[in-house]
Amino acid sequence: MEHKKELVLGLAGYGVVGTGLARALEEAHQLIPERTGRSLRIKTILVRDVSRPREWPVPEGARLTTSLEDLLGDPEIDVVVELIGGTTTARDILRRALEAGKHVVTANKALLAENGEDLFRLAAAGNLHLGFEASVAGGIPIVHTLRNGLAANRILSLSGILNGTCNYILSEMTHKGIAFNQALSEAQQLGFAEADPTLDVGGFDAAHKLVLLIRLAWGVEYPYTRLPVQGIDTMDPVDIAFARELGYRIKLLGHARMTDNGLEAGVFPTLLHESFLLSSVDGAFNAIRVKGSASRSVFLHGRGAGATPTGSAVLSDLLDIARDAKPNNTGFLRQTPFPATIHNPDEAVDPYYFRLQVPDNPGVLRDVAGAMAENGISIAHAIQKGQAPDIVPLVFMTHKATALAVKNALARLEELGLLRAAPVCYRVLAPE
Numbered sequence: 560m561e562h563k564k565e566l567v568l569g570l571a572g573y574g575v576v577g578t579g580l581a582r583a584l585e586e587a588h589q590l591i592p593e594r595t596g597r598s599l600r601i602k603t604i605l606v607r608d609v610s611r612p613r614e615w616p617v618p619e620g621a622r623l624t625t626s627l628e629d630l631l632g633d634p635e636i637d638v639v640v641e642l643i644g645g646t647t648t649a650r651d652i653l654r655r656a657l658e659a660g661k662h663v664v665t666a667n668k669a670l671l672a673e674n675g676e677d678l679f680r681l682a683a684a685g686n687l688h689l690g691f692e693a694s695v696a697g698g699i700p701i702v703h704t705l706r707n708g709l710a711a712n713r714i715l716s717l718s719g720i721l722n723g724t725c726n727y728i729l730s731e732m733t734h735k736g737i738a739f740n741q742a743l744s745e746a747q748q749l750g751f752a753e754a755d756p757t758l759d760v761g762g763f764d765a766a767h768k769l770v771l772l773i774r775l776a777w778g779v780e781y782p783y784t785r786l787p788v789q790g791i792d793t794m795d796p797v798d799i800a801f802a803r804e805l806g807y808r809i810k811l812l813g814h815a816r817m818t819d820n821g822l823e824a825g826v827f828p829t830l831l832h833e834s835f836l837l838s839s840v841d842g843a844f845n846a847i848r849v850k851g852s853a854s855r856s857v858f859l860h861g862r863g864a865g866a867t868p869t870g871s872a873v874l875s876d877l878l879d880i881a882r883d884a885k886p887n888n889t890g891f892l893r894q895t896p897f898p899a900t901i902h903n904p905d906e907a908v909d910p911y912y913f914r915l916q917v918p919d920n921p922g923v924l925r926d927v928a929g930a931m932a933e934n935g936i937s938i939a940h941a942i943q944k945g946q947a948p949d950i951v952p953l954v955f956m957t958h959k960a961t962a963l964a965v966k967n968a969l970a971r972l973e974e975l976g977l978l979r980a981a982p983v984c985y986r987v988l989a990p991e
């Protein structure tokens with residue numbers, strides 16, 4: 560076996576992912592030379608507080624530091640692994656590491672989605688690796704899958720459960736019938752949700768990941784700020800129960816598909832028919848379905864977060880570097896993606912689920928159906944059940960309609976005085 564120099568790592572961050580990487584690396588210490596001809600060594604670890612207790616010991620021979628210069632100024636360090644999170648210091652670390660001629664690996668989806676372009680350009684200019692397998696769906700190798708395994712496919716669509724916190728909360732609401740706030744506080748107690756859960760439950764974390772997947776799948780930039788995003792923070796267990804009655808589960812889905820008019824994408828709570836594999840993904844798990852022109856549907860399922868699953872994803876990028884593979888950061892020769900041709904989100908066509916609180920008067924169903932029909936929306940099936948006196952929930956699924964038609968129909972129902980509470984309306988993922 561050819562004996563090459565070991566690959567020397569500088570880590571920025573020794574929290575959940577940093578310690579997970581160290582642990583996964585120790586567990587794979589025999590396997591890595593068998594696969595790459597080299598071993599990997601952590602030399603220096605940047606943290607805020609060197610005295611803090613750690614979940615995994617600092618590897619033998621490595622040392623903690625609070626000075627970034629100990630990483631950037633050390634010619635022996637080949638790769639800087641950024642695992643601190645946030646978008647300011649992390650960006651500075653990655654930029655300066657690339658400028659110093661070092662390969663970089665990061666798990667930071669927020670940074671790459673909101674502000675990644677110049678980092679990819681810098682990496683390309685220096686012929687350096689910018690690995691980010693860990694930034695989407697933790698232990699699931701979706702980045703390598705899109706960049707390598709499915710590289711010869713025209714990607715037709717991708718749909719993913721990309722946020723474990725939301726999936727855990729929705730699963731608890733589904734199986735226990737509990738309210739959003741109770742499921743959230745249980746998730747926080749179990750460490751599945753942050754003290755400030757906005758990024759997760761607002762859908763923004765899934766949106767970051769979707770922007771990265773779109774870049775990999777189509778080589779285009781869909782600006783994060785233009786992506787339609789709806790979270791699960793207003794989810795009512797009543798809708799989960801009605802959806803089940805209709806044979807569906809509600810999941811927070813990041814979805815993108817290529818249409819004749821451009822890319823249609825967004826993050827929405829979505830009804831999935833029980834026959835879809837994605838609908839059975841429960842708890843804190845993630846899953847992604849990619850439809851390629853030749854491969855047809857490919858389904859990946861696994862742990863979207865956690866110490867060693869995410870550490871394993873970081874290691875897969877480090878193994879590419881250890882093998883002296885040519886950098887293939889974006890999966891395309893161009894390192895600056897083209898701007899995406901974005902299909903007007905108002906023109907996206909999907910079936911919909913509606914729950915309306917309407918007065919319990921004769922003819923209401925006719926009036927609602929009329930307002931829908933005026934906007935070209937036809938009702939597929941409806942459920943009407945008594946609840947509060949004089950008000951009934953009217954629940955129905957529609958055939959495919961544009962988002963604009965749905966908005967107009969809701970405005971019309973409001974105008975007709977037919978709504979006794981804010982209407983609820985979710986997309987349904989149609990079979991392709």
Ligand SMILES: NC(=O)c1ccc[n+]([C@@H]2O[C@H](COP(=O)([O-])OP(=O)(O)OC[C@H]3O[C@@H](n4cnc5c(N)ncnc54)[C@H](OP(=O)(O)O)[C@@H]3O)[C@@H](O)[C@H]2O)c1
Pocket residue numbers: 571572573574575576577605606607608609611641642643644645648666667668693694697863864865866869
């Ligand atoms: N947690 C997961 O399962 C997971 C999964 C996928 C991706 N990610 C991503 O991985 C990254 C790291 O997440 P994490 O969960 O490992 O975070 P974490 O547990 O909070 O750890 C962050 C680490 O970074 C260090 N740090 C933070 N700010 C610093 C600064 N200004 N200077 C020096 N060191 C600093 C901290 O030092 P101290 O320890 O001294 O405070 C800590 O060791 C994030 O981008 C996250 O989105 C996480």
